[in-house]
Amino acid sequence: MTVSLSDMQALDLWRRAVLAGVRREAPDLSARQMAVLLTVYLTSPPHTVRGLAATLNVSKPAITRALDRLGQFEMVRRKVDDADHRNVLVQRTIKGSVFLREWGSIVSEAATELAS
Amino acid sequence: MTVSLSDMQALDLWRRAVLAGVRREAPDLSARQMAVLLTVYLTSPPHTVRGLAATLNVSKPAITRALDRLGQFEMVRRKVDDADHRNVLVQRTIKGSVFLREWGSIVSEAATELAS
DNA sequence: TAAGAATGATTCGGTTGCGGAACGAATTGG
DNA sequence: CCAATTCGTTCCGCAACCGAATCATTCTTA
Numbered sequence: 001m002t003v004s005l006s007d008m009q010a011l012d013l014w015r016r017a018v019l020a021g022v023r024r025e026a027p028d029l030s031a032r033q034m035a036v037l038l039t040v041y042l043t044s045p046p047h048t049v050r051g052l053a054a055t056l057n058v059s060k061p062a063i064t065r066a067l068d069r070l071g072q073f074e075m076v077r078r079k080v081d082d083a084d085h086r087n088v089l090v091q092r093t094i095k096g097s098v099f100l101r102e103w104g105s106i107v108s109e110a111a112t113e114l115a116s
Numbered sequence: 117m118t119v120s121l122s123d124m125q126a127l128d129l130w131r132r133a134v135l136a137g138v139r140r141e142a143p144d145l146s147a148r149q150m151a152v153l154l155t156v157y158l159t160s161p162p163h164t165v166r167g168l169a170a171t172l173n174v175s176k177p178a179i180t181r182a183l184d185r186l187g188q189f190e191m192v193r194r195k196v197d198d199a200d201h202r203n204v205l206v207q208r209t210i211k212g213s214v215f216l217r218e219w220g221s222i223v224s225e226a227a228t229e230l231a232s
Numbered sequence: 233t234a235a236g237a238a239t240g241a242t243t244c245g246g247t248t249g250c251g252g253a254a255c256g257a258a259t260t261g262g
Numbered sequence: 263c264c265a266a267t268t269c270g271t272t273c274c275g276c277a278a279c280c281g282a283a284t285c286a287t288t289c290t291t292a
Contacts, residue, residue, distance in 0.1 A: 003129075005119060005227040007220035012225055013119075014133075015154035016238055021214040023173045030146070031277080035138045038131035040292085050181045056137045059281070064241060086239040086288050104123035107130055130240085130286060146249075165270055175251065202258045211291045 008113050016110035018068055027073045027099075032058065036066045040076055040090050047090040048081075075099055125230050132226035142215070143189045150176065152182045153191060154207050157216055162197075163206040191215055 005013065021028075021067045030038065035056055040047050049067070052058045066092065075096035081087035121129065133224065137144070151172055156163050165183070169176045183206065186192040191212035197203035 003119075003121060003227045003230045005224045007143070007217065007224050009119060010223035010227060011154065011220040012158055012172035015158050017130075017155060018147055018151045019172065024146055027186060028147065031134055031138055031144060032279095034133070035134045038127065038134060042128055050238090056135065061281075062238065062240085062279090065279070080177070084239090084289070088240065096226045099185060100127060101123065103130070104127040108121045109213050111126060113209050114119045148249090166268085176270065177252080177272085178250075181249070200259070200269090204270060 013018065013110050014115055015083075016113060017107045020106050020110065021103075027077070028067075029069075030066075032056065032062060033066045035068055037070055037075060037096065041092055041096060043091070045091075046081075046087075048087050049090075052090070060103065070096070119202075128231055129223070132229060134175060135224045136222050136226065137218060137219075143191075146182075147232065148172065148178065149182045149185055150180065153186055153216065156204070157208055161205070161207075164197075164203050165206075168206070186212070189215075199216050 029097065036052055039052060039055055049063045053063045056063070065114055067076060067078060073095065075094055077091045079089045079090055079091050081089050139154045152168055153162060155171055165176055165179045171177070183194060187194065189211065189219060190209055193207045193209055195205045195207050197205050
């Protein structure tokens with residue numbers, strides 16, 4: 001089944017979800033941090049700093065900083081690659097899964113609230 | 117017609133849209149700023165600082181700052197209320213409309229790309 | 233094994249955002 | 263009139279973030 005959304009519905013969906021996010025007392029992530037987190041959890045590993053930088057079209061320091069922040073929240077973990085010690089592999093954590101699960105449910109609830 | 121989205125689909129939708137937003141060369145707004153912008157454009161006027169603060173569950177200075185920023189981008193305009201000169205009415209602009217129209221189309225395209 | 237390339241972390245100066253307190257302007261009520 | 267209230271803004275100290283340049287470590291290759 002394909003999901004079809006008019007531009008207006010899409011905007012309203014976005015509004016409801018962002019509003020829910022702003023209101024709630026949760027770690028407040030920047031768009032970049034959110035993009036990193038979602039990419040790590042929703043696309044197939046391995047994820048390296050360099051790879052994420054390329055995917056997001058952003059500098060490596062930006063990724064490093066985002067990982068620092070996400071690491072503080074224990075939403076991701078860094079692991080040096082055994083095969084190539086220069087690489088840092090970004091791994092998922094329980095807290096990260098929980099956070100995204102909640103976020104997914106917020107967004108999908110916002111979708112059901114949409115007027116047609 | 118009701119829009120139904122599984123949590124997983126919702127997350128993936130969010131990922132695609134956030135990714136598109138991070139990649140593109142556009143003013144990058146914080147979640148709060150985006151929430152203000154969307155509220156002003158998608159809910160019925162009038163919009164005051166106090167009202168927005170209440171809606172977003174955020175302090176008034178926070179709204180003032182968001183309006184300053186959105187004003188720099190000319191996505192929103194301030195107008196003192198003729199009836200009560202203490203009030204500031206937040207008004208829409210062409211640039212704001214264009215920006216949100218584009219964003220709506222990004223999100224709705226992300227929705228159509230969703231695997232079922 | 234020595235030189236060079238690749239990778240991620242760190243530092244630097246500057247910008248932006250935050251919460252909270254205090255403020256000035258406008259309105260209302262006694 | 264004048265005090266009290268309402269509304270938005272400004273100020274303050276602080277934390278996070280930015281891009282650019284540089285650094286340390288590790289791998290590759292000649």
